[in-house]
Amino acid sequence: MLRGKAWIFPVMLLCLFSDGAAADPDAASLEKYLANARLEESRHHYSESMSWYEKALQLAPDEADLHVGVARQLIGMEKLEEAFESLNRAVQLNPKHAEAQSMLGIYFQKIRNDFDSAEKHFQLAIQADPHYVRPQNLLGEYYFSLQRLEDAREVYERLCQNAPDAYEGHFGLGSVLVKQNENESAVRELETAIQLAPDEPDPHRILGQALAKLGRREEAQEALKKYQELKKAQNDLTQLLRRVRRNPDVADNWFQLGGFYFKHRKERKSIDALRRGLELAPDRAAIYGLIGVLHLHLKKADLAEPCLRKAIQLDPDNPEHYNNLGVCCMLQRDYPSAADAFKKCMELGSKDPRVLNNYQSVLKKLEEEKTP
Amino acid sequence: MNQIIVILAGILWLSPIAAGRIFFVENAKERGIDFIQVNGSPQKDYIVEAKGAGVAIADLNGDGWDDIYLVNGATLKGKSIDPAPRNQLYLNQGDGSFRNATEESGLGDAGFGTGAYFADVDRDGDLDCYLTNYGPNQLYLNDGQMHFSAAVNAGGAQNAGWSTGAAFADINGDGFLDLYVGQYAEFSTEIADRMGTYASYHGEMMFIGPSSYKPANDNLFINNGDGTFRDETQKRGINSFATGRAFTVFFTDLDDDGDLDIYAANDTTCNNLYENNGQGYFEDIALLAGAGLSDGGKEQGGMGAAVRDVDGDLDLDIAVSNYHKEYNILYRNDGMLQFVDATFVKGVGQGTSPMVSFGMLLEDFNNDSWPDMFVSAGHVYPKADELTFLDGYAQKNAFFINQGDGFFQNATDAMGPAGELKGVSRGSAASDFDRDGDLDIVINNLDGEPFFLENRSEVGRWIQVAIQDERGMPAYGARIIVETKLRKQMAELYSSASFLSQSSATLHFGLGEADRVVRIWIRWPDGKEKEMIDAAVNQRLVIRKP
Numbered sequence: 001m002l003r004g005k006a007w008i009f010p011v012m013l014l015c016l017f018s019d020g021a022a023a024d025p026d027a028a029s030l031e032k033y034l035a036n037a038r039l040e041e042s043r044h045h046y047s048e049s050m051s052w053y054e055k056a057l058q059l060a061p062d063e064a065d066l067h068v069g070v071a072r073q074l075i076g077m078e079k080l081e082e083a084f085e086s087l088n089r090a091v092q093l094n095p096k097h098a099e100a101q102s103m104l105g106i107y108f109q110k111i112r113n114d115f116d117s118a119e120k121h122f123q124l125a126i127q128a129d130p131h132y133v134r135p136q137n138l139l140g141e142y143y144f145s146l147q148r149l150e151d152a153r154e155v156y157e158r159l160c161q162n163a164p165d166a167y168e169g170h171f172g173l174g175s176v177l178v179k180q181n182e183n184e185s186a187v188r189e190l191e192t193a194i195q196l197a198p199d200e201p202d203p204h205r206i207l208g209q210a211l212a213k214l215g216r217r218e219e220a221q222e223a224l225k226k227y228q229e230l231k232k233a234q235n236d237l238t239q240l241l242r243r244v245r246r247n248p249d250v251a252d253n254w255f256q257l258g259g260f261y262f263k264h265r266k267e268r269k270s271i272d273a274l275r276r277g278l279e280l281a282p283d284r285a286a287i288y289g290l291i292g293v294l295h296l297h298l299k300k301a302d303l304a305e306p307c308l309r310k311a312i313q314l315d316p317d318n319p320e321h322y323n324n325l326g327v328c329c330m331l332q333r334d335y336p337s338a339a340d341a342f343k344k345c346m347e348l349g350s351k352d353p354r355v356l357n358n359y360q361s362v363l364k365k366l367e368e369e370k371t372p
Numbered sequence: 373m374n375q376i377i378v379i380l381a382g383i384l385w386l387s388p389i390a391a392g393r394i395f396f397v398e399n400a401k402e403r404g405i406d407f408i409q410v411n412g413s414p415q416k417d418y419i420v421e422a423k424g425a426g427v428a429i430a431d432l433n434g435d436g437w438d439d440i441y442l443v444n445g446a447t448l449k450g451k452s453i454d455p456a457p458r459n460q461l462y463l464n465q466g467d468g469s470f471r472n473a474t475e476e477s478g479l480g481d482a483g484f485g486t487g488a489y490f491a492d493v494d495r496d497g498d499l500d501c502y503l504t505n506y507g508p509n510q511l512y513l514n515d516g517q518m519h520f521s522a523a524v525n526a527g528g529a530q531n532a533g534w535s536t537g538a539a540f541a542d543i544n545g546d547g548f549l550d551l552y553v554g555q556y557a558e559f560s561t562e563i564a565d566r567m568g569t570y571a572s573y574h575g576e577m578m579f580i581g582p583s584s585y586k587p588a589n590d591n592l593f594i595n596n597g598d599g600t601f602r603d604e605t606q607k608r609g610i611n612s613f614a615t616g617r618a619f620t621v622f623f624t625d626l627d628d629d630g631d632l633d634i635y636a637a638n639d640t641t642c643n644n645l646y647e648n649n650g651q652g653y654f655e656d657i658a659l660l661a662g663a664g665l666s667d668g669g670k671e672q673g674g675m676g677a678a679v680r681d682v683d684g685d686l687d688l689d690i691a692v693s694n695y696h697k698e699y700n701i702l703y704r705n706d707g708m709l710q711f712v713d714a715t716f717v718k719g720v721g722q723g724t725s726p727m728v729s730f731g732m733l734l735e736d737f738n739n740d741s742w743p744d745m746f747v748s749a750g751h752v753y754p755k756a757d758e759l760t761f762l763d764g765y766a767q768k769n770a771f772f773i774n775q776g777d778g779f780f781q782n783a784t785d786a787m788g789p790a791g792e793l794k795g796v797s798r799g800s801a802a803s804d805f806d807r808d809g810d811l812d813i814v815i816n817n818l819d820g821e822p823f824f825l826e827n828r829s830e831v832g833r834w835i836q837v838a839i840q841d842e843r844g845m846p847a848y849g850a851r852i853i854v855e856t857k858l859r860k861q862m863a864e865l866y867s868s869a870s871f872l873s874q875s876s877a878t879l880h881f882g883l884g885e886a887d888r889v890v891r892i893w894i895r896w897p898d899g900k901e902k903e904m905i906d907a908a909v910n911q912r913l914v915i916r917k918p
Contacts, residue, residue, distance in 0.1 A: 078574065078761040079761070080761070110725070111725075113721070113722060113723065113725070115716075141668065144667065145667060145668075145713070145715070145716045146716050146717055147712065147714065147717045179712070201669070202669040205659055205665075205669060208659060208660060209659070209660055209662065212660045220660060224613075224659050224660070227659065228613075228614060231671075235583070235671075238583075239583055239584070246571065246572045247572065
């Protein structure tokens, strides 16, 4: 049940050194190094990130978090044995470092096939932080893979209690219950998991299995269709993310990623990706136009307008940009500008009846505004 | 004897009683097998150049000794080498050596070969040859004298594109073999070049991987009754739910309901399990059955596959070989078309993560009565040698001994000299070539010479059974149970095996310490059953459908 890259962890905000940073030059440097390390890590620039972590370690060699940070970068570079050393150093310094223990568990499970050691480290991670979802999920997955279903069930039930809003607990418990033929209960848990993480495909797949076992074949097929749809989207996204990670200097990779997010109604992510592309290819009118539309979707007409005007500047003969600008101005109650934009849109050849409707609406508004 | 035609075709062999150590020796060259596989450019600019090909085993001249047919690739984009790569046929001379009979047979096909499958498609009592290619597939018809000639348009099953695995079985009960052909992806060098040909992989430029190519639809061809085929893919429900990048495909009765289902191992896509509704129409239930993905929901890089009852519960389990950083998966059959990823419970995952596994065989190599697992492996990137986190381009094959009850132990290092061999191995197939009562292995290596692994293990007793149709041809899809006082073993006869390959049509059963076979039960694909009571061990039986 591992999802995504098991070794890549979200960046943890390390705020340990911020107090008094201004007074202590070392603390200020440390804070700067960490900020740089986190920034590079978020961009998957592992080597650069690691060099910042190493600089930080020179100032604070006994800080376990920094060793874990180094380990994450080494894992990103697939230098697993070196990462293992860093993690060992981290737990020597702080045996209750939940993330380090959790990562050591993964190492022993996935790399060494040493399941006893993996189990021990997952348990230590959970003891260190009972609310930390990841090691509990990993331990549950580990028991599940060995068909130790009762053990897995206990872990997931505890996870559901400790972190009821964590999708992983309900999904894991649902998966175990299907194997144990407690399909009604499984359906409940899986439906909860779907509510908590509607874009995750796997709960739909397991739900399909549970429904099929209950004889609800048509519902099962629907669940599996949903699984396929989400899985395809997930695969597509993985491909696009891989492309931008491998070739971050290719604008089209960012535009395609932005287009994917747009299609899946992730407006903010779409805007971020498109803007990254525009940094590399700033003369793409259509992208400005799309960002403008995305801002309109987010009901941020004030942010949309400069984008749409930039699109018009770069591509002045495209009626679509004028139509979008017209809508944008309408939303801001700037009816004169809206009327100008719709009129220009039609002059450029748009036959879309909605443009004419909008234009007429705007003219009507203007007339109304003239009325005392 | 129950009116069965039983031909004692084998020699009695006095084997040691108890199963002992495993010992394989590689000696392809010494046996006269001088084949060299060529699969495009050595540096591998395109994915099709890296996937390699299979090997087919069949007794083509009917002398009772299995012959070897090795599939060759070709060059791409107008490049040529002299002589052009061709598939090669090696006839078993019965004295341990093989003779190249390619020219005289007419089987020296020069297509970009992927797989080869022998079956009597025109029901004239001899084995024909169906070749899957990157490019048009070919069907070679046998004139009965082991002279093969290409059928027009491959009898209607030519199919351009990139075909991979194929399997034969009679799914509509008309007595003629139908054909399932796996398709990999909508790939061409032009498509690859449009995408830039290469992609960065950890800083190294490599050919573009599978995920960038749309999976291609598999095909189900129905035999017209004269050795030609018509395409009934859509009509019979194939590809209706999900299309995968297929490699190895099987017709197999996974729910023991008397009709043949279809299993396809797919690369980076969900595997397919098509349940037969009893009328030869199919529904893909892989996800419902739990046999499509790993338990973690991962679409693994499925390459090869094997179907066998590994835990002695008389239902068929499925093993699929996968890409590196994954694991070779064992789907345990829990009945009612429900499968469980039992990989780690059964020990199959041990040490396989660094391997790029291709060939997958589940056969009893030490005659202890439990099917073992042989996995042929080798990376797809020649630059794997330069990337320290990978396990090299040429890799060791892996051997897992079934400890009984379906628990496997990695015994690669204990299999003798062959355990030290490294190759960029792809398809593999098993047969008792030297008829000494144990199974040998042939492996087709990418861009290299094949391995012939002679089994010199200290083995227990055995029995071999060739299940045939009325004309003496392999009865693909037939099911057999071999029972001794110690245990029952169940198997089916398949036209496909391992990775784009075909193993011997004579099924091999180790018997451990059993001194008699108390019962042999056979069910032919049309449902006819026969039983044989009491048979001696250490013999080869041919059981023909009356």
